[in-house]
Amino acid sequence: MTTGVRRRMGVEERKQQLIGVALELFSHRSPDEVSIDEIAAAAGISRPLVYHYFPGKQSLYEAALRRAADELAARFVEPPQGPLGARLLRVMGRFFDFVDDHGPGFAALMRGGPAVGSSTTNAMIDEVRNAAYVQILAHLGVEKPSARLELVVRSWVSLAESTALIWLDGRRVPRAELELQLVHDFAALAAVSAAYDPDMAEILVGILADEPADGPFGELVGRLVALVPAASADAPSVPDQRTR
Numbered sequence: 001m002t003t004g005v006r007r008r009m010g011v012e013e014r015k016q017q018l019i020g021v022a023l024e025l026f027s028h029r030s031p032d033e034v035s036i037d038e039i040a041a042a043a044g045i046s047r048p049l050v051y052h053y054f055p056g057k058q059s060l061y062e063a064a065l066r067r068a069a070d071e072l073a074a075r076f077v078e079p080p081q082g083p084l085g086a087r088l089l090r091v092m093g094r095f096f097d098f099v100d101d102h103g104p105g106f107a108a109l110m111r112g113g114p115a116v117g118s119s120t121t122n123a124m125i126d127e128v129r130n131a132a133y134v135q136i137l138a139h140l141g142v143e144k145p146s147a148r149l150e151l152v153v154r155s156w157v158s159l160a161e162s163t164a165l166i167w168l169d170g171r172r173v174p175r176a177e178l179e180l181q182l183v184h185d186f187a188a189l190a191a192v193s194a195a196y197d198p199d200m201a202e203i204l205v206g207i208l209a210d211e212p213a214d215g216p217f218g219e220l221v222g223r224l225v226a227l228v229p230a231a232s233a234d235a236p237s238v239p240d241q242r243t244r
Contacts, residue, residue, distance in 0.1 A: 015053050015063075018043055023064040027102040031061055046067055062120050062203045066110050069124040072098050073131035079098070080139060084207050085183055085216035092179040099164045100175070109170060110161055132157045141205065152189045159185055184220040 009017065021043045025034045036057055040047045054060040075094040078087050099106050110125060129141075136153045137145055138144040145153070160182050167178055211217040 003159065014045075018050060018053060018060060018065055019063045022117075023067055023102075023105060026061070026064055026068075026108060030104050032106050036060075037116075055236060064105075064126075065109055065121060065124055068102060068105055070238040071129050071161070072106070072109070073128050076132045076135040077134070080141075083215050083217075085140055085187070085211055085212045085218070088136075088180060088183045089216050091135075092182050095160065096164065096175055099168065102166050108167060110165060127181055128238045129154075129157055129161070132160075140204070140207075146197070146199050148193045148200050149203065152193050152200070156182075156186045156189055180216060187217050187220055214225050 005096075017037065022039050023040060025042060036050055037047055039060065040050045043050070050060070054063065075098055076091055078091050080087070109128070133153055136157070137143070137149075138152075140149075142149060163178060163182060167173060167175070190200065190204050190207070196205040199202070208217060213222075
């Protein structure tokens with residue numbers, strides 16, 4: 001027989017509960033729209049008790065962002081086995097799972113939300129981006145990237161972020177298509193850089209050597225090859241300068 005008496009939570013347990021409640025609310029609405037009263041009601045405690053654990057909404061918001069940032073960074077962790085294209089596709093699947101589940105919270109994290117300009121929030125955002133950058137380098141097996149490789153990887157991480165933010169505004173493109181497109185974008189960025197840099201060309205050749213024809217990178221090559229005949233037929237002829 002139950003007595004109906006609720007168990008008293010310890011300090012850390014209660015703080016973690018409040019962070020979880022706040023993150024859940026922030027995941028469905030902009031943090032600006034969520035009040036301390038709502039957080040207290042969802043946690044089943046009084047408003048003054050919330051302030052007992054957190055000095056204000058800002059500190060609770062930053063604690064919730066900290067948890068979200070750690071979770072998001074973990075989405076880029078992937079065992080280094082198998083073709084790179086398939087690995088990146090799995091990473092993008094987990095990345096968009098997070099984006100899908102925490103839409104307003106993700107936007108708040110990457111845009112700064114009510115804490116825009118806050119050094120704490122900016123540091124968390126940079127941590128997420130850098131964690132993704134480090135993980136991609138690990139997949140490439142590179143410890144000391146060249147300037148061009150760093151540009152490629154950081155540009156791609158930024159592209160994934162901006163693509164997700166745009167997608168949240170209406171979800172007008174099927175999610176699976178975007179996940180695959182972002183993997184293709186990585187290959188395209190690497191290919192363009194390889195055209196200018198021998199070291200990047202060597203990395204790209206190594207990547208493609210392990211890619212199956214039916215993998216994401218192989219599919220991209222197939223799509224591009226399919227475009228060539230049509231493009232060649234429509235292209236104007238160029239006079240041979242040597243005959244002039």
